[in-house]
Amino acid sequence: MTAFVPPSAEQAATWRLALRFALRELRGGLRGFYIFIACIALGVAAISGVTSVSRSMTEGIASEGQTILGGDLSFRLVHREADTAERAHIDSLGETSRVATLRAMARKPDGSDQALVELKAVDGAYPLYGSFAIEGGGDLAAKLATGPDGIAGAVADASLLGRLGLAVGDTVALGRATVRITGIIASEPDKLSEGIEFGPRLMLSDTALPATGLVQPGSLVNWSYRVRLPEGTSDEDTRARMDEAREKFPDAGWRVQSRANSAPGLQRNISRFSQFLSLVGLTALVVGGVGVANAVRSFLETKREVIASFKCLGATGNLVFSIYLIQVMLIAAIGIGIGLVIGAALPFVAGAALAGVLPIQLALSIYPFELGLGLLYGLLTALAFALWPLGRAHDIPPTALFRDQVDARRSAPRKRYLVATAVAAASLAAIAIFLAQDKRIALIYVGAAAGSFLLLIGVARAIMALARRAPVVRSTALRLAIANIHRPGALTPSVVLSLGLGLTLLVALALIDGNLRRELTSTIAQKAPSFFFIDIQSAERDAFEVLLKQEAGDATIQSVPMLRGRLTKVNGVPSDQVKVSSDAAWVLRGDRGITYDSKMPANSKLVQGSWWGEGYSGEPLVSFDEELATGLGLKIGDTVSVNVLGREITARLANTRTVEWESLAINFVMVFSPNTFAGAPHAHLMTVTWDPDVGAERELSLLKTVSTSFPTVTSIRVKDALTQVNSIVEQLALAIRSASSITLIASVLVLAGALAAGNRSRIYDAVILKTLGATRGRLIFAYALEYALLGLATALFALMAGATAAWFVITNVMGGSFVLLPATAIGAVLGALVLTVGFGLIGTWRVLGKKPAPVLRNL
Template sequence: MNLSRFNLALRLLWRDSRSGELTILIIALLIAVTSSTAISLFSDRLQRTMTLQAAEFLAADLVIACPTPIPTDWQSRAKQLNLTLAQTVEFPSVLIEHDELLLAGVKAVSSSYPLRGLLKTTGADYNSETITHAGPEAGRVWVEKRILSALKLNIGDSLTVGEKPLTISNIITYEPDKKGDLYSFSPRVMMNDADLTATGIIQPGSHVHYFFQFSGDQEAIVNFKQWLQPQLTPSQKIMDIHEDRPELGTALIRAERYLGLSSILVILISGVAIAMATGRYTQRHFNATALLRCLGCQQREILWLYCSQFLILGLLTSAIGCLLGWFAQRGLFKLLKDLLPQQIANPNLSALGFGFSIGIIVLLAFALPPILRLKNVAPLRVLRQDLEPLPISAWFVYSLSITIIGLLIWRYTTDVKMTATVLGTGLITLLVLSVLIYGLLNLIASLVPKMSLTWRFGLQGLIRNRQATISQILAFSLTLAAMLLSFTVRTDLINNWQQQLPENAPNHFALNIFPEQQLAFKADLQQDAIQGSQFYPVVRGRLTKINHTPVQKFVSKDSQGDNATHRELSLTWTKELPEDNKLVAGQWWTPTQTVSVSVEQKLADNLKINLGDLLTFSIDNQLVYATVTSLRALKWDTMKPNFYMVFSPGSLDAFPSTYITSFYLPEAKKDLLNTLVKKYPSTTVLEVDLILKQFKTLLKQLTQAINYLLYFALMAGFTVLFAAVYATLDNRIYEGTLMRTFGANRKFLRKTQWIEFGVLGLISGFLAVIIAEAILYALYTRVMAIEYQPNLTLSLIVPVISALFVSLVGLLGVKQVLNRPPIHVLRGL
């Protein structure tokens, strides 16, 4: 290709971009590149952070996680194999200082912790981070900064954990094995395990997590693991760095996936805008192309001329988009700051490269089909303007874009089946919605002749080019529906939870009450006239078999049964049927029965447990067999202790137990918590208000991050609107000017424009409400078990707001129609 042709391409590109011909295309491409670069950088940094931490993720080479200490001969065996040992104990505990309460995640570490990785702390000045390879000394405690502000403490102050006062010496900023789950969102308190006994918290039956950590040469670790495995009980879990890939918390994984899929929505909507804008561009270049062909340009030269312009445009725009995306991902990290590890890997060039290539790919996928039409412009068009090149095959256009979108979905899900499901569901939804909108537009078209002139002209804008109208309505309604969903789910989850609680429902749970404290605790509550629920004994145990068949064979992934069998359950026994429980099958205890168990109905359904089945439980490394004698239905949201498994009285007497209860503490009596926590240091008091608050913050951050991406989708939606308006702008100017020639005033034209865009926005808004409510209904009734109630106010407000916004933006786009003097009609426009 010679230089002069390249110069011509550059010159044409420069002219077209200066005349505003390419503005929408550039904006749409910028939005697509910015959002995909931001998401690509975000997930890449997150994943690399996790991978970099792989070696130190466990803070050891091998870890045994268990609810009780491991047998001493295991430790001896490890020593024989020359392995180094460390131990951490984690448990939640309520801290009280200066009349402030805070639920903290306490971690008591042995002196050799961490075996791998390092700890980072700062002093009072917060400035310089110190790297250490050992935890706090005995008598001292390290805390997260949040603890200091919440409890009005400073470095050097004393902090009482259980019954043991400890001196705050450092602020902990990084620990290698902090898990990314909801449980570990409580701020960290790290202490030396030499002080653990003095806290009085750990007693038989306490709900704590032990982590026994080992490091050494690989062969010894493998040896040790092989030796251990046959001896493990169901409640003991081995983790090693070779088999257990470090994983993000589920909340973060889902957020990352939603963000990825939202960015595909942005790409898709921007793609539609790009296709529309390029369609108009090519149409306006038919004449120039015919002239070039007339002057002797060959088809491939025409193609090269336009493709090279778009390629230059794509390269430049993508580069700018990458830069904007880099800023956008910083915003995303800021939004999710509290959920993320504190040390994040630096941005990677390859992630930027992905965003950049998305720009080129999207441009090719959506702009190439219209450009290919230019190649087919006949030179005869210079004489006959009505000769239009054949459009490119619809199959080619759709398969190209579906392939690209499919590949992108696959990138975020990395699962062929899920990709096919998302793509299939997406396509079917789009198809159904398109047919629906098409039907609606046909209905409008049939009603138009009976309407007044203003309405007729207004609605004609919608029905004239139905394909473009459908694209616009789809773009807006999908974006609005997604925004509506993320907003509604968040508020409904929180509101429903709060509303469903009856007045004076318990707002505090007390766990880990030791049997000898139970009566005193009860008396203390009664003395202050605190309403409490029954005290239930709790023994931790795991369901292992149903009729001698391992329970894993009965569960499907991510089901309720799966959750219940992968962790230890709180097992209780009681003589009377617990309040708010309803017997739905079988009979409550009869005196002659041996060890019997009553199972919660939904779990029984899920695990296919029937009356008379024999269940095997593993409790404290012993097996307990129990026959199912009844099934119970219960309300989980009563804020009273609820149990999957209730045993017949006396069945679990052989095991150490603690008690659990819940009680309602009015705001005015909050001081009592102080007294209770101080008097019973080993007891964990969970404040429901606090947990709800923590949950709210988490939910707010996640939905904010998703909304952040949806703003891009909304912007992309507006570019589709602009592209559609611009595609018909010449015609609109022509008609508007002609109408004014015949005496139509601006008010009339303005009215028709309001009608056109208002109805467009209204339909999009209504459709968004319908889509969102349908998804909400399915989500609430099938997945979340929240009572579904259509939100009428929102259903009315959203269409109105949508109509208003779309109208304002649309009117901005057609400003020229009102301002062009009618004299242009005489000049053939």
């Protein structure tokens, strides 16, 4: 009768029948699929949770954009205040608040100690949005008011008081003035918009700022004008006002931001971190996919008699495939569902955990798109790793199913199942790359993961081939261990695949972290100057240099003029329209330090073009960092325009040079010919480089002398800055490695599942060997040797692959030098050995406890 049924109807009937059988078989429970479910749940939870948390953070920033920015619009200038016409235009837009930020030295009145501070001067309208809180309460304006004794008030971070041993009511010297600490800052609404801070906050009134003498022509001061627009102003109207300001004042050189883009740097970092963690989650899913394949293969082994019965009763291969595909996908749906529940809950958990850390509220919600992404990844992973073992059952005859366990493992599925597996895997990779913010990084990561996966398969086969060809050894335990590595149905592929990817990722991250620390604590620390002194006025420069030579005569002293400017055009094209590589995009964002010199900086090397000579007086010329010039598409003879002090200057590219940035010596992306800034007011930058053996006592003595003699000069002790940077790197590395441990957890789950799946064969082996006289101790020793050999081989691969990945990132992405760290290598080897031997022996101990008689009766 089926001959008269249309093919589509016949297929529908097959799927309905398969669904009935699949549901009926699932009544027996999920035994054997717990690892499967855990692997899928872990990967889905990681992807959906990370993307949901990222979305909640970015939407939280967007929803509090006015508070973070300090207004609906912000106009930022460096070095100078807005002129009369510019200020009048800003004031015409709405209520305005002016804020000045700079770095300065706060000193104890007796000069015994000092500290670098992030100084912020605010007017009476601050803050336009949000609330500024002081510990114990109080009004900010009242705290910043000048007292009866003529001393202005100031509020500070608690860390500043701890650093200088001060209390509320004490005074500190700031530049040429003295201020009184009247309160401790509890919360600062616009803190996120200020960027990286190298010192604690000290805040005072803008009326008290001139008395400090810190604001001079060319001083590194950022002036920010925040505007509260009329109620109900739309984002489109806000953008129109931004465009109007740019058109009306094309040479202002200000950076205009709106509430919709209040913290672009933070949002970029959140997106990048989210992308990395999403890729880590995908790696965990791929590792978990090995567990899926193991579980499906083991499950089909237990269903040999059932499948044989189906085929003997006339079931087609398609029906068998359909029954177990439905079962596998239903079980995968359970794992996906668990992962989605965890992923949906993570933003709420993160919101509670970060409530006291982040100065913003996360936008807590359930995000369907992010959860849908986790669902899609989970389904594709389950398909990609289940199709192969399911497809193999299609063409195995009933006699082979009853008779033979060996040949069945070696048969490959039909071509259509191979193609379907490849399509599912390619879809996973394509989605990961397409949705990534940085597609190049995503492509490299996915390619490396796929390459590692294929390479691990090759490594597993190579290990088995070597074991098969190994010479016969006298030790019975070792001979048995080697035989177990290459025998049919060996655990070798599962162990190598399960541990290989996870260990490779962690080794790579550990080596990157270790090399960054080494660069910071040894290489950079050895080469870097001891001090940077900034905002040295031209009138003070000579006297300041004389003081440095008196106090640090045995040190190397360098001095250069320093200005700040925005790169506004490249070959006449506005910077926001220039197509640049992702590596060079940062140079177009914000202000850059620039200088001029008749000679090329000592730590640079000319690559293309030629340097201008002494006394050059032609058109303005510029020298550019070679890598950035390439990223911007610049060639010798091209032009760049920079806005400095409200004046746009166009210079022609005369040469490119390599820069030894890791030395932290004086250097700049752009060095101009001296005639470019003739007559422009500017400050100077000086460095003091002492021998590394010079003690901290002498450095602190110099710091004290400079702060007392030149109170308006800002001193930055490099060791303090490196300590802070190293602390940030340490915290970031810990967060990344903790998040990446998801992959190792998946590896451990898969390893446990693989060993559990092999218990059936181990029981028969153990029973036969015990019947022939083997003792439990000898068998345990043999199995321990097997697991140790597999763990060692996997660890060596992970070390080589992880070291290669770390070398690529350090040398090609970060431009540093790479060293293989022995501690990391030993840690990887020990970790693999502990996991493989530990889990292997735990499972083996249970296997060796089986009584021979029940097993022998069923042989």
